[in-house]
Structure formats: structure tokens, C-alpha cells
Amino acid sequence: MRTKGLLLVAVLGLGWLLGWLSSWNDPVTAEPLIIEPLEKPQPPPPLMGWRGVSIWTRTAGQYADGKDVPKTREMRVFWKNIKLETRKMFDVQYHGNRTYKGVWVRTLLQQYRKPRYVNLALLHFRNGMVVPYPLKTVPGRDPMPVFVAVKMKETKGWTRHFPMVMRTPALPIYKDNRPVWFRGNKVVVQKGDHPHVLDHVAGNVQVWKRVNTLTGIELVNEDAYYKQFAGPNKPTVRKGWLMYRGACQFCHGAHRIGATFGNDFVKPLAMFYFAYNVDELHYHVTFKSADAMHRGKAMPAIKEMPKVQVGYLWQWMKGVVRHPVPAYQPYKAKKPTTRPNRRAIPPRRKPVPARPAK
């Protein structure tokens, strides 16, 4: 008994001694405590729609390949700090009337000081969709009424949990069927049309049925924004680009610019190559495969798109892959301050106008 106790004490003592000796030689524990300089302050995490949304202006610059260009004049709107309106309105996603508390996009934008060149807002959604919201008011037409609902009335009171929009298997196979879910807010529109969608495809490109939670509003100059997607200057490519604008831009981007709900047309896979000819692309755009529902495919079948137009689209998709993306430049660059060398180019003489005969 006694020997066992002694042995234990000896083992413990030896262990302690060894530990002490090793720490004595160990440069790490011997070093004094150094307080690391604080890292430079990080930008706050984006408001993803639950507490509020951000409004910002797109900074001029090169956006290709997902370059992280800092936002200009970012304003963070917190739902708890603004006055919410109560509205009973029809909702195209729920196919019925609901009572909401929320705010109009128009009202949100009124509080933001916009640069003069801005004429389009891009509504960013959590699922990666990007939906343009024109700021120009066409005479005789209402500005687009889009309501951001933060709460919804239930039998028990107000809730922030908006039920998912489920698509039943009873829907025809070509219809879109993945559920649409919401986290913290929900965009409500009363009419499903969108001014950018081409008329003949409007039956199946129903952007407002697919959008979910609004996460941000970005202000841009329309021409400068779309120029980033234009591709080479050829008539067929240009027509394809207009098709992209009118049917695909809400869900698909190119060169990692624009929407991310569907695949990017350029990165990482060049889609024109993937859909290796026009027939293939036409088939993809106008049909859904029979197992699309089981695989949770969300791309609508755009049945009305004729093959010639898909041909233009294909030309455009091919064209943008190699074409360098122009930088987003919303205003004219300042004129160079150095004066041109006037002597190098002789001034053109103006022809003296003949005097009219009296």
C-alpha cells in the first residue's frame, strides 16, 4: 500500500519536473505576451432582408469575373426604424388578397439621394434573381408598384413568417415547380407583368412569381449597365442580346455579372458550348425534361420563343465568351486637361458662305 503511494508521488513528481524543464527551455511559453494589432475594421455583414435592406449606387469599374467593387454611398434601411404602411392587396404569388405591413420601393428610394445619371434600380433577391425597376416614369403609365412586405396578418395576429409558395405536382410538366421561400420580407406585386419582358414570352417568363426576399437595391445607369453584356458589335449578336434582356437577364448572368439564379452563361462553363448547337438550346429553352420536377429544376419552359430568336441568343452567348467585358462607366469620363497640339493638325478652313444676291 505504502509503496504504491510512494510510486504515485514519484511518477507525478517526475512528470511535473519534466513539464517544468521543457517549459523552461520552450521559447514559445518563455516569450512575453504580445498583443496583436487590431485588424482593420471590416464592413458590416450585408443586411439580408430580415433586419432591413441596403440601397447603394453601382461604382464605376470593371465587374467581370465577380470583382468585388466597393459600393458607393451605401444606405442601410432597418425595418424597425421606418414607418411601415398597412395594405390589403392582391398578391400574384399567393393568388389572393392578404394584409401586409411594409413599404413601397418608391418610398424607400425617395429617401436616397441619387446621382443625376441614375435611371434604373436593380432589385436583388436572395435566390440570386436581379429584377430591374425603371425609375423613369413613362407618361400615362404608373411607375412600377412594388411593395416590400415585412409582416403579414394571420388569424392570430401579425407574423414575419411568410408561407412558402408550393407548386403542386398536378401542374403541367412544363410549368415551374420548385417552391419559393421567404426569409424576413417578401415582395408583393398585384400584376405579374414586367416592362422589360418581351411581350411574346410574357406567359412563361413571369419574374414576379419567382422572386423571394429582397436583399438590396442597386442604382445604375441603364445603358452603361447593359453595355457590360452586349458582346461584339454584330447585328445577330445584338439581336441575341435584346433577347437576353427581354427573357433571360432576370435569372442568368454573364462573366459573373448580373443574376445568379440560373447558370452563368460564361463562367465556369461557356453555355453555348454546353448547349452545343442552336437546336439543342432551342430544345432546352422551350421544353422541360420529363424528370425536371424531380430534379427540382426551376427554369421555365419558354414555349413561345421561336427558333430564329434562339439562334440569335446562341450567337450572342458565343459572342460574349471571348469578347472583353467593358467596364461599367455610367458617366462620361472627364476631358483630358492637356491641350491638343494645335499645330499638328492644320485648322480646317470654313468655306466662306456666298453672299446672297440682292
Ligand code: HEC
Ligand atoms: C425564372 C428564371 C429563369 C429564366 C427566365 C431563364 N432561366 Fe435558364 N435556367 C434557370 C435555372 C434556375 C437553371 C438551372 C437549372 C434549373 O433549375 O432548371 C437554368 C438553366 C439554364 C441552362 C443550362 C441547361 C440545363 O439544363 O441546366 C441554359 C442553357 C439556360 N438556362 C438558358 C436560358 C435562356 C437562353 C433563357 C432566356 C431565353 C433562360 N435560360 C431563362 C432559370 C431561368
